[in-house]
Amino acid sequence: MKILPKRLKQGDTIGIVAPASPPNQESLLKSFSFLESLGLKWKLGKHVKDVNGYLAGTDEDRLKDLEEMFADPEIAGIFCAGGGYGTARYADRLDYQLIQENPKVFWGFSDITFLHTAIANYTDLVTFHGPMLASCVGKDTFHELSAKMFQQLFQPMELHYSEAISPLETLSPGVVSGEMTGGNLSLLASGIGTKFEINTKGKILLIEDVGEEPYRIDNLLNQLRLAGKFSDAAGIVIGDFAKAEPKKEPSLSLQEILHHYTANLGKPVLSGFKIGHCEPHFAVPLGAKARLDANEKTLTILPGVE
Incomplete structure (x- = not known):
């Protein structure tokens, strides 16, 4: 059984951690007014400025810092300040029993994908793929819809994504239900070949990335294909691939590559979701049950909190 973290409430304290690269401190500072508007207090990890x-x-x-936030009974949830690189360097030393015994909201994306997958493999906790404080919330580009996505932490709510949010393209038709999983493609x-390899069996796989040229995306998708991750998956949700322009011509286009790897899988594949390194950024609970309808172009996800 999946563990849904307890919902946040006004007056709660959230822990802020920097699990990967150094966050922009000015943007982090700017994000605090948003936390105030949610009625949240915050506590910085001891090493967020290191x-x-x-x-x-x-x-x-x-x-x-991460383990202390999970262990601290005063902390109701954990928000990541930013991503970058580095979470995989200590994933094998993380105390997953501690996380399992102290389930709480854990929110981030990008490099945090490695932690989402690791936590999914070794605990039953639902975690959240959503915009981070310094890299998203504290910037002038932070979108109203991105801000609204935090409301799913305060009350159990079904999430509905349709073309009312962004144009979607059906790469392969069909309707399927399964757990949401995935995140940043890189x-x-x-994680392939490690004990933190993603399990996609019967699940709806989300992929997104940033700053990868088409040939690199091709390489990464092929690696997942060869590892059986597409054949195992029930369906695929393709998020945003920002800054994916080739530096050299000739090149295959991003769309040609996505079609090549997903259009003939015989399972629902829907592309164009504003999930990832983009604004707005539609935040989703990983591990929650979802229904992907590539015919009607909708994604519905059940609540990620209790």
């Missing part, structure tokens, strides 16, 4: 090259402090310190590929 800089260790492209990492927000040492692996040990980032790991400790991180999913980097």
Whole structure:
């Protein structure tokens, strides 16, 4: 049985961690007014301001911040300040028993995908693929819909995505139900062959990425294909692939590559979701039950909190 974290309520304190790269401190500071508008208090991890090259402090310190937030009974949920790189460096040392015994809202995306997958593999906790504080919330581009997505943490609500939000393209027709899983394509590929390899069996797989040229996306999709992740999946949700322009011509287009890998799978595949490194960013609970209808072009997801 999946564990749904307890819903947040006004007056709750959330923990803020930097599990990967150093977050922009100015943007992080700007995000606090949004947290106030939600009625939340916050507590910063001890190492959120640390800089260790492209990492927000040492692996040990980032790991400790995360575990301390899960262990702290005063903390109702955990929001990631940003992504970048580095969560996979300590995933094998994370105390998953601690997380299982102290289930709470855990929210982030991008490099945080590695943690989402690891937590899914070793606990039953539903986690949230959503916009982060420094990299999204604290920026001038933060969209009204992205802000609204945080409401799913305060009351159990079904999420509905249709073409009212963005144009969607059916790459392969069909209707299917299953658990949501996935996230950043590069991180999913980097877990293949490890004990943090994503399990897509009977699930609806979400993929998105940023700054990858078409040939790189081709390579990453092929890796998932060869690992059986597409054949295992019940359906595929294709999110945003920002900054995917080729640096050299000639090149296949992003659409040609997506068609090549997904159009003949014989299962529902729907493309064009504003999920990922984009605004608006439609946040989704990973591990929650969902229904993908590639004929009617809709995605419906059951609540991620109790």
